[in-house]
Amino acid sequence: xxxxxxxxxxxxxxxxxxxxxxxxxxxxxxxxxxxxxxxxxxxxxxxxxxxxxxxxxxxxxxxxxxxxxxxxxxxxxxxxxxxxxxxxxxxxxxxxxxxxxxxxxxxxxx
Amino acid sequence: xxxxxxxxxxxxxxxxxxxxxxxxxxxxxxxxxxxxxxxxxxxxxxxxxxxxxxxxxxxxxxxxxxxxxxxxxxxxxxxxxxxxxxxxxxxxxxxxxxxxxxxxxxxxxxx
Numbered sequence: 001x002x003x004x005x006x007x008x009x010x011x012x013x014x015x016x017x018x019x020x021x022x023x024x025x026x027x028x029x030x031x032x033x034x035x036x037x038x039x040x041x042x043x044x045x046x047x048x049x050x051x052x053x054x055x056x057x058x059x060x061x062x063x064x065x066x067x068x069x070x071x072x073x074x075x076x077x078x079x080x081x082x083x084x085x086x087x088x089x090x091x092x093x094x095x096x097x098x099x100x101x102x103x104x105x106x107x108x109x110x
Numbered sequence: 111x112x113x114x115x116x117x118x119x120x121x122x123x124x125x126x127x128x129x130x131x132x133x134x135x136x137x138x139x140x141x142x143x144x145x146x147x148x149x150x151x152x153x154x155x156x157x158x159x160x161x162x163x164x165x166x167x168x169x170x171x172x173x174x175x176x177x178x179x180x181x182x183x184x185x186x187x188x189x190x191x192x193x194x195x196x197x198x199x200x201x202x203x204x205x206x207x208x209x210x211x212x213x214x215x216x217x218x219x220x221x
Contacts (some may be wrong), residue, residue: 033208041195043153043211056208091151092208098143099209101152 003027006091006102013081014110020041021076023091031055032074033099034066043090046055049074081109114212116198118149121218122188130183131216132198140203144172144183147195147214154210156196185217193219 006023013019025032034046048056052068063079074091086109091102112221113135122128134142145153159165159174159181171184183196195216199209 035208040213041147043197045208045210049206071192097141097158097161098155100155103152 004091004093004100004102006105006106008087009103009107010106010108012108012110015081015083017081018077018079019107021089021091021107022076023074023076023102024072025091026072026101027093027094027095028091029095029100030071031094032068032071033092033094034074035092035101037088037090037104039087047074047076048087080109081107083109085109086091111201112202112210114198114200114210116196116212116215118187118213119216119218121220122185124190124219124221126187127186128188128217129186130185130196130198130217132181132183132212134179134181134198134200134212136179136200136202139176140201140207142172142181143201143209144170144181145197145199145211147197149172149194153197185203185219188219190219190221193217206221 004025031050033042033048037043043103046060047066065077068074088104088106090104092099126192139145147153157172158204164173169186195214198212199213
């Protein structure tokens with residue numbers, strides 16, 4: 001009965017590959033987010049979706065493309081992976097107040 | 111834009127009290143949040159302040175002064191398991207905007 005779940009938990013891949021991270025929430029929230037946490041542990045917003053529509057897209061390379069097939073899912077697809085993409089990616093959801101986070105996906109690009 | 115500052119690291123002794131400060135400068139404000147994050151885990155919600163004053167929740171309390179752009183998280187009766195990063199975050203007023211996080215304070219609790 002996990003509230004926000006994302007898969008995979010670990011992802012190791014070579015430069016230039018394309019990969020996806022999946023996220024699902026069963027909280028009935030309208031808004032979902034993707035955050036990136038770098039090696040210095042700084043948690044930075046990448047995208048925000050409300051009712052399947054993109055409402056915020058921070059300065060993120062267009063190699064990153066979020067997709068929301070329905071309110072409960074927000075997937076992140078990354079093309080042409082680069083070394084600098086190595087980080088932990090967190091999915092989160094909220095209704096009005098606090099955000100609930102998934103367990104994170106540690107992406108390592110080699 | 112948002113600018114959120116908190117100390118990078120703090121160390122405190124088991125059983126003691128520690129206060130982690132957070133200052134923010136934002137173009138709008140709709141609440142201040144504190145999250146705890148253990149190494150290798152997801153951030154988990156601790157507290158939320160939208161009005162001035164102190165919110166108490168067991169060993170943890172959080173204070174807000176909107177006029178000063180200031181908050182603190184107070185942890186009492188520290189335990190070793192409280193060693194973690196503590197993240198201050200602010201939400202802007204319009205709709206379901208995402209939380210904007212500070213860089214976090216890594217707290218080490220020592221015996």
